[in-house]
Amino acid sequence: MFYKLALKNARKSMKDYTIFFLTVAFGVCLFYMFNSLDAQTAMMQLNQSKYSMIQQLIQIISGISIFVAVILGFLIIYANRFLIKRRKKEIGLYMTLGMGRGKISRLLSLEMFLIALLALAVGLVAGVFLSQGLSVLTAKMFQTNLTSFRLIFSAGACRKTLLYFGIMFLIVLIFNAASVSRLELIDLLTAGKKNETLKIRKLWISVVGFIAAAVCLVTAYVLIIQNGMMSLDWKFKSSIVLGIVGTFLFFFSLSGFLLRSVQSNKRVYYKGLNMFILRQFNSKINTTFVSVSIICLMLLITICTLSSGIGVASSIAQITNGLTPYDVSLSRYVQDTGSLQNTDMAEKLKSDGVDLNKYASDYVETNYYELSIKLGDLPFTEKDIAEITQSRKALIDQFKSSHLNAITLSSYNHLAKMQGKKELVLKGNQFAIVGTADKMKAPMNRFLQNGLTLSVNGKKFQPAEKQVISMGLVVGDNSMDAVLPDDAGKGCPVKTQVLCMNYKHGVTDSTFIKLLDSIYSKDAKGKTTPAYSSQITKQQIIDESAGISVTSSYVAIYISLVFLIAGAAILALQQLSESSDNAERYSLLRKLGTDEKMLNHALFTQIGLYFLLPLLLAIVHSVVGISVVNHAIFYNGHYDITQSSFLTVLIFAVVYGGYFLATYFGSKGILRQKAENT
Amino acid sequence: MQKILSVEHLEKYYGNKGNVTKAVDDVSFSLDKGEFVAIMGASGSGKTTLLNCISTIDTATAGHIFINGQDITSLNSKKLASFRRDELGFIFQDFSLLDTLTAFENIALALSINNTPAGEIDDKVNGVAHQLMIDDILEKYPYQMSGGQKQRVAAARAIVTNPSLILADEPTGALDSKSARMLLESFESLNKNLSATILMVTHDSFTASYCQRVLFLKDGKVFNEIDRGSDSRKQLFGRIIEVLSLLGGDNANVL
Numbered sequence: 036m037f038y039k040l041a042l043k044n045a046r047k048s049m050k051d052y053t054i055f056f057l058t059v060a061f062g063v064c065l066f067y068m069f070n071s072l073d074a075q076t077a078m079m080q081l082n083q084s085k086y087s088m089i090q091q092l093i094q095i096i097s098g099i100s101i102f103v104a105v106i107l108g109f110l111i112i113y114a115n116r117f118l119i120k121r122r123k124k125e126i127g128l129y130m131t132l133g134m135g136r137g138k139i140s141r142l143l144s145l146e147m148f149l150i151a152l153l154a155l156a157v158g159l160v161a162g163v164f165l166s167q168g169l170s171v172l173t174a175k176m177f178q179t180n181l182t183s184f185r186l187i188f189s190a191g192a193c194r195k196t197l198l199y200f201g202i203m204f205l206i207v208l209i210f211n212a213a214s215v216s217r218l219e220l221i222d223l224l225t226a227g228k229k230n231e232t233l234k235i236r237k238l239w240i241s242v243v244g245f246i247a248a249a250v251c252l253v254t255a256y257v258l259i260i261q262n263g264m265m266s267l268d269w270k271f272k273s274s275i276v277l278g279i280v281g282t283f284l285f286f287f288s289l290s291g292f293l294l295r296s297v298q299s300n301k302r303v304y305y306k307g308l309n310m311f312i313l314r315q316f317n318s319k320i321n322t323t324f325v326s327v328s329i330i331c332l333m334l335l336i337t338i339c340t341l342s343s344g345i346g347v348a349s350s351i352a353q354i355t356n357g358l359t360p361y362d363v364s365l366s367r368y369v370q371d372t373g374s375l376q377n378t379d380m381a382e383k384l385k386s387d388g389v390d391l392n393k394y395a396s397d398y399v400e401t402n403y404y405e406l407s408i409k410l411g412d413l414p415f416t417e418k419d420i421a422e423i424t425q426s427r428k429a430l431i432d433q434f435k436s437s438h439l440n441a442i443t444l445s446s447y448n449h450l451a452k453m454q455g456k457k458e459l460v461l462k463g464n465q466f467a468i469v470g471t472a473d474k475m476k477a478p479m480n481r482f483l484q485n486g487l488t489l490s491v492n493g494k495k496f497q498p499a500e501k502q503v504i505s506m507g508l509v510v511g512d513n514s515m516d517a518v519l520p521d522d523a524g525k526g527c528p529v530k531t532q533v534l535c536m537n538y539k540h541g542v543t544d545s546t547f548i549k550l551l552d553s554i555y556s557k558d559a560k561g562k563t564t565p566a567y568s569s570q571i572t573k574q575q576i577i578d579e580s581a582g583i584s585v586t587s588s589y590v591a592i593y594i595s596l597v598f599l600i601a602g603a604a605i606l607a608l609q610q611l612s613e614s615s616d617n618a619e620r621y622s623l624l625r626k627l628g629t630d631e632k633m634l635n636h637a638l639f640t641q642i643g644l645y646f647l648l649p650l651l652l653a654i655v656h657s658v659v660g661i662s663v664v665n666h667a668i669f670y671n672g673h674y675d676i677t678q679s680s681f682l683t684v685l686i687f688a689v690v691y692g693g694y695f696l697a698t699y700f701g702s703k704g705i706l707r708q709k710a711e712n713t
Numbered sequence: 714m715q716k717i718l719s720v721e722h723l724e725k726y727y728g729n730k731g732n733v734t735k736a737v738d739d740v741s742f743s744l745d746k747g748e749f750v751a752i753m754g755a756s757g758s759g760k761t762t763l764l765n766c767i768s769t770i771d772t773a774t775a776g777h778i779f780i781n782g783q784d785i786t787s788l789n790s791k792k793l794a795s796f797r798r799d800e801l802g803f804i805f806q807d808f809s810l811l812d813t814l815t816a817f818e819n820i821a822l823a824l825s826i827n828n829t830p831a832g833e834i835d836d837k838v839n840g841v842a843h844q845l846m847i848d849d850i851l852e853k854y855p856y857q858m859s860g861g862q863k864q865r866v867a868a869a870r871a872i873v874t875n876p877s878l879i880l881a882d883e884p885t886g887a888l889d890s891k892s893a894r895m896l897l898e899s900f901e902s903l904n905k906n907l908s909a910t911i912l913m914v915t916h917d918s919f920t921a922s923y924c925q926r927v928l929f930l931k932d933g934k935v936f937n938e939i940d941r942g943s944d945s946r947k948q949l950f951g952r953i954i955e956v957l958s959l960l961g962g963d964n965a966n967v968l
Binding site: 301302304305306307308309310311314315317318620623624625626627628629630631633 | 798814829
């Protein structure tokens with residue numbers, strides 16, 4: 036009988052449980068999807084560096100999962116509180132019939148358990164299917180192939196999901212028992228008649244609050260634009276504080292301000308149910324402005340992380356292209372490997388058993404001469420330096436004291452040939468600047484146009500070109516160096532030697548780098564001094580950037596989806612818990628002769644306003660925020676926002692829109708139910 | 714005299730074949746314009762069901778109801794809503810004011826549902842408020858008013874659209890005797906000065922004694938009807954008590 040009651044109750048109140056169900060199902064689905072990455076990537080062809088990248092990602096994700104579980108746990112407790120509130124009368128009836136509190140809380144828990152079980156199943160099934168999409172995406176981002184495509188079910192992720200959600204439900208059960216034991220019979224039976232105390236604010240408070248909110252927000256925007264998110268100075272901090280205060284003030288005063296301004300236009304105010312809608316909205320938001328403000332800020336984080344997380348991924352892909360001019364660069368810092376000073380790197384390698392001619396289609400060894408000119412001696416303005424070093428103190432000093440390096444014209448021409456680029460011609464007293472350091476490009480161009488002279492060994496050199504030559508000299512490096520005629524740099528100390536090479540057809544990292552590692556690894560037989568201090572390959576850069584792209588975009592999507600779900604679910608629950616009270620008001624309107632169309636319109640507008648306003652403010656915030664972030668990260672405007680904002684809009688439409696519709700139809704159901712009862 | 718309401722052989726049954734409850738059983742009566750009529754009866758006598766049928770909230774099983782010459786039993790639900798809006802005014806026992814709106818807005822809402830031009834709303838609301846002596850509480854919210862004030866605001870809302878018929882369901886049910894008296898006096902003045910037609914359901918003899926005519930229902934049928942004629946309110950009260958003793962309480966038939 037007890038189980039039958041629970042089962043029937045669960046079926047009957049399925050409508051009330053919709054939001055609970057949706058939230059648990061969404062949560063489970065997300066949780067499973069991201070935690071099953073492990074099993075999915077087992078299907079991919081991965082080399083060592085990709086593999087370690089993915090392991091790192093999996094670790095980050097599982098760390099975040101704990102945080103996500105806490106958020107979802109709170110959400111479920113909140114949803115459960117709503118359900119108890121909604122069924123006060125029913126619980127009161129059980130109590131008058133003599134059912135003990137313990138039994139009631141067991142009844143409620145059993146109902147919740149049934150629903151949760153169903154949601155868990157739905158969430159897992161959806162998660163299993165959606166994770167296939169995720170693994171295709173992962174493979175694409177890692178530029179690798181799936182060895183075989185089949186439906187993967189990750190038992191580990193499933194167990195983890197069950198464990199986490201099991202713990203969550205256990206905690207909810209405790210809360211459940213606590214909240215049932217606190218209920219008083221008299222309150223339960225008269226729950227429907229109790230009036231919420233209205234909070235009406237005085238006009239001047241609303242107006243002053245609204246003006247203060249506007250001032251706070253505008254100031255915050257101006258400060259953050261000036262700061263440019265370059266440093267954590269007082270401007271940045273006060274912008275964040277003002278933004279938060281402004282948001283709270285905005286929602287604190289918004290409804291009163293809105294009400295008064297519409298009231299002053301009688302034609303609008305007295306039209307149809309406008310008066311009623313505004314008053315409803317006003318009374319609701321006055322009591323919930325704190326949570327609405329928090330939700331607005333959560334939405335802001337969602338929008339920003341979603342669009343910039345994905346944006347970072349696509350911009351990294353573009354940056355990578357400039358960093359990989361050759362297949363391999365082996366660098367040797369002369370001061371570290373003193374005894375090898377004058378040996379040829381290729382010779383040394385050959386004597387250690389690596390004949391480059393067997394592996395390389397072409398290679399060139401470049402000496403980097405350290406000129407006596409320091410970067411601090413060049414006419415950089417304070418602003419240039421601030422841009423380049425992002426105003427970090429340690430970097431400023433390092434920047435100013437570092438020397439300008441130079442390579443010879445013949446090295447340059449060989450490198451250019453390897454990349455299929457045009458060779459350079461220099462007269463005896465000319466120099467050129469070459470490199471891909473984006474932030475130094477503009478000031479350097481200015482110097483070249485103004486006719487900068489470099490003096491090397493007492494001889495003066497004039498710029499051959501008015502522009503910096505944009506070409507990468509080393510894999511994974513984007514510095515700026517000078518090119519001088521071959522004999523000009525003689526006598527300057529050689530700082531580094533770099534060997535750049537392209538592989539022969541069929542040679543890859545796994546053959547060449549493995550070979551080098553085996554020779555120079557610490558426990559190799561006949562240990563010898565390495566021919567180089569560091570090695571970096573094109574493949575490593577690509578893998579690493581793919582790893583960063585995947586990590587940043589997955590973490591962004593994961594966190595922001597959870598925030599989005601949490602925000603939307605809270606809004607939905609607040610509206611639904613209000614619907615019982617609203618039901619009385621709407622049935623009265625119906626009695627007064629309002630037709631269904633007008634009523635539905637009023638309900639739609641009321642819920643729509645409640646969902647839309649925090650979103651609108653969050654969008655305004657994030658437009659400012661994202662444009663500043665873009666300027667900071669993607670200095671040269673590499674970054675195309677359309678794709679990521681399209682995805683953001685899509686995700687919002689599905690999740691936020693889904694919750695909105697569920698709320699609207701749920702409220703409509705509650706109102707209709709009430710109407711049939713009376 | 715113009716007939717506002719005419720109920721003809723109205724029947725309302727509840728239940729299914731095996732177990733039929735006749736809540737309203739072949740009731741006929743009519744109201745002329747400007748009449749103030751009470752329907753009395755014990756609980757379960759069918760008075761609320763009758764009122765619900767007339768107010769188009771419930772549908773009749775058989776029979777006809779004409780309001781202002783229009784047969785409301787043949788209207789569809791969409792037309793019913795607009796009919797209710799245009800022709801009827803309601804006053805409920807529990808006041809049924811919207812707690813989020815001020816008194817003024819509660820009254821104005823009835824007008825804006827009726828699509829009254831915004832420019833006319835202020836004057837109309839103020840006029841009715843003056844009539845019901847609630848000018849000074851117009852800016853208050855329901856929770857700031859006494860029961861009597863709330864009910865007079867509800868009365869103002871009912872009358873402001875100038876309906877053909879005002880239906881009141883136990884309007885004094887939740888009021889103390891002083892507030893009840895004030896409310897009934899304002900009903901009287903609405904009836905006399907604005908010649909509003911009022912149909913009131915009550916089980917309280919004192920409330921009914923303010924009317925010109927009282928219908929008594931028992932087990933869904935019209936049991937008796939008394940007309941005030943030229944009697945004073947006190948004399949009418951006496952006659953109502955007489956009928957009620959004839960009608961008997963719930964136990965009278967058993968004894």
